[in-house]
Amino acid sequence: MTSVSTQISFENLPKLSYNPSTYASWRKAIKVYLQIGDVWNVVSGNDTKPGREGVRPATERAGSVPPTVLIEGQVVGRRITGEELKEWEKWQARENKAQGMIKGTVTEAAMLDLSEKMSAKEMWDYCLKMHVTATNENQRNVHQALFSYDLREDATAEEMAKHVEDFSKTMAEAKLVGLNFDSQERAGLFLNTILAPAYRIKVTGPGTKCCRSLMQKR
Incomplete structure (x- = not known):
């Protein structure tokens, strides 16, 4: 039985730039690319960080630090362990993969602005807004x-x-x-x-x- 490869090379994908004419082809290709990579839910906001309580600090990059569990009477929470940590590590891999996929399909100029975004969702939203005007x-x-x-x-x-x-x-x-x-x-x-x-x-x-x-x- 012949297997079907779902790998797509960066070189075959359109690059998003600040030129409006690049948006349509990029938007169509990147969505398929993210779906094949099983990270579409990450950028769309439906696959969120497991175990987090509260809002991620604006200066903290998503996937960089495991979340903590608040403990009553203590200022510093407890880092997740065991199965919770394993689930977070799986999500971390998806988050990092999504960030890399988006960065790999934009020009260097756009990359400079994306480097300031702290999650794949923020990067995705920024790319979509680039050409609103x-x-x-x-x-x-x-x-x-x-x-x-x-x-x-x-x-x-x-x-x-x-x-x-x-x-x-x-x-x-x-x-x-x-x-x-x-x-x-x-x-x-x-x-x-x-x-x-x-x-x-x-x-x-x-x-x-x-x-x-x-x-x-x-």
Whole structure:
């Protein structure tokens, strides 16, 4: 029976930078990467440090120190031991792995800012917020990509297949940057890539104003 490898090389993953155009491809790839690494729940906040009582100090890096258990009448708590410590060490490995995965998929400039974040969750949230102010530019880039597709009349079967695949990828990127087209709008956009200009459909939906302006430029 043939086994399927779930290892992904850093070199094959898009790098996130402060350039808005890098966000969509990075966001799609890194989520799959984290899921394969079994650390998605760490960055999403659903896999939290076991045994901790209270809030982690802001200057303490997650996974660096085992938590303590508060003891009534004592100022200093007791470090966890036994099974509690084993569970924490398993979580520590996941936390460190998640931090490394995120750091490995950003540029050096972004890495400098991430080094100040004390947990994988904080790093993840920072990466997502990096391009919030550039949402309009991201959306415009995707719109431009969607309206750049134009399948020639005598396209081969291979060209048709690639055309469909590329369009589907761009539509997936549209969702990542907040452009949610319904099924009718997606169908209309795709038909416009294979129809002659005179027969193209006026598509309404997310970013309609941008869509119309781009259609007028064609």
